Amino acid sequence: MFTGFKKMAALGGVLGGLWFAASPASAADSVPLLAQAAPVIQAPVADPAPPAGPDATQPPMQQAAAAPAPVRMALLLPNRGGMFGAAADAVRTGFLTAYSRQKDNIQLAIIETGDSVPDMQRAYDDASARFDILIGPLSRSAVTAVAQSGRVTKPTIALAQPDLPGETEAQLPPMMLTVGLSIDDEARQVANWVEKEKAPGKIFAIATPVAWQKRAARSFQARARQLGLQAETLELSTPGNALSAPGLAQLAKRIEQEKPALIFAALDASQVVQLRSAVGTELPIYGTSQINPFTLSRDNPNDKLPELEGVRLIDIPWQLEPDNVAVSRYPRPAGNENDRPNPDLARLYALGIDAYRIAHEIAQRRSGFDLDGVTGRLNVNMIGGGATYFQRQETQAVFQNGLPVPTADQY
Template structure:
């Protein structure tokens, strides 16, 4: 079972939560014309709906009112090492397209796995399509963003790979909408600031890349908010948290009495941490503390050891009655496979990526969406700066399962 951004990296070559380097599989990328088209809309005679009068009138691109808007979804090929992750995004994207395809002509283009393959496919597609969706990896997004070739609205499915906490300098026509463990950690810091008692905060991680990034992002944001935070790194002999390290942490907690702990850990590690430090100390974490999907194969599969732990995750993972979530089918997998929360999140990303692309196709430059990955705020003004923000759902473990909290910041 894949249970974290760390293991999602093994699926998608996206180390640390949709990140990492792509390894070359093909010597050269196929041309766009030689790859299969997985979906293509019939040319519609329906006019493109006019933009919301309240929205800015200078849209991201001037699409002809009567001609179909041509979209290209660029993903790694199904047979490559990133096939499972790409297939999850593709399936979600097509599920959203099936519900809202008016005046859209969609092509899905399979590319090679390397950054250079993806860049060549992107450059070719940008000459023939109106809106491009992709790439999927941080390194490929970085390449496209720095290429100087972004002349069409582009919805990147990951964040660029930048050192430290540097703010990305994106081309005016590029949005980055990928799921980000860094963004989640910053959102948890905002949440903590609104409800915590005075005192020091411990941010606990291991040496795993995504966990260190989450702890660093939490630390940076929390300090901006005036909070006192110290990061602590635990070793993991035999893939479990070090018993001496946990004992030392428990001793420090007893002596220093911190206000709370931010756990940049996965679910099983958080259980170990909770066992060592006790259930009285408030504990917060990211989506990686939730190992479940809404369509669990075993309804008795619970983690009561985490009751009281607070986290954020996607509506797709927490809110089956959410109007946006209920509109779309759950992905079907092999009946012998355990539901995979990381692939479920990528499926949800595919849904929201299409919905964003569809709004841009309607020449809406600024809009909000109640998305399956969170509440989305999007701005793409032609010739100006782009802006994207996702606010995920707050939750708390109750009776062994994460449940949305009544109050959302």
């Protein structure tokens, strides 16, 4: 029933580390990209529209003052041929989609870099000397290096979270925002949701040895305990691509004996199907966006997961809310007819849209603002010389008739 979703799981983990097995068929088909040249590309996407014709009654000095200098913006992404090529292409296409609808005196350049941290750091340092706002890097390791370099002097919108051990609090430079989609943040939001449900009893947080799943379970447990909830992390082994049958049997026995209030599943969709088959349908299960293997681009009415009926999760509006005003104003990226839409690439396309919208607000010198974004409700604060703040609130959903549907009550 879910062999197709197992294949998609190999492309997942974008929230945990940005790795893919294939690039999108050409998401860029729907948005024109500029010709680019190696090794590092400085590609002005478009010049700003010229100002309206001068007023003959206005003195020359006043005419010149009426045309403000354009804001120079640089999008730094790994090159398309590298290991992050598919992710970079999705972000680039979403970014340019948003840019094409809201240019407002912005000059945009796309800079392609190598995959290594030193390559990215050199490109960042060079761009910082010549641009007003920088968007990137995209990988966790590169964001960590830039954040710790001591050389962030321009507004910088990082597209991933820094790679820090455990629950270490990120100490970001004053001019840096990290807006990347984060499995850790999702897990903490699920803990907040669970706390509001007020279900009494212990919570089991289930993960496997996969890095992003361990991080999600750890983040959920830490936040749950802060909220006064009792949470225990349990790790299941994964021989092959399936959850361990003996491990599932042992888990089912513990559930029968200890009667936990609910399960937080730091798992993907196919693994939750296996979990459900082992422990039954009575125990509530909550999870992250990785439980949603669908995109709104699907056109196969049989593409459903009835085995997950009642499972709760959070995901971005781009994946759940076609009627959301922010979502409906942007086109879906073009793809290959024969390829199943990849939900992680769809999320990165949406991240590109919101990254540009945040950069645009900063270009208008707005230091604090809220956005109804395609990746969630965004609250941003970037005060020169002071602390930065970024928060994303994603959408709560529950599986109904085999598909995730937003819940009526959103916290």
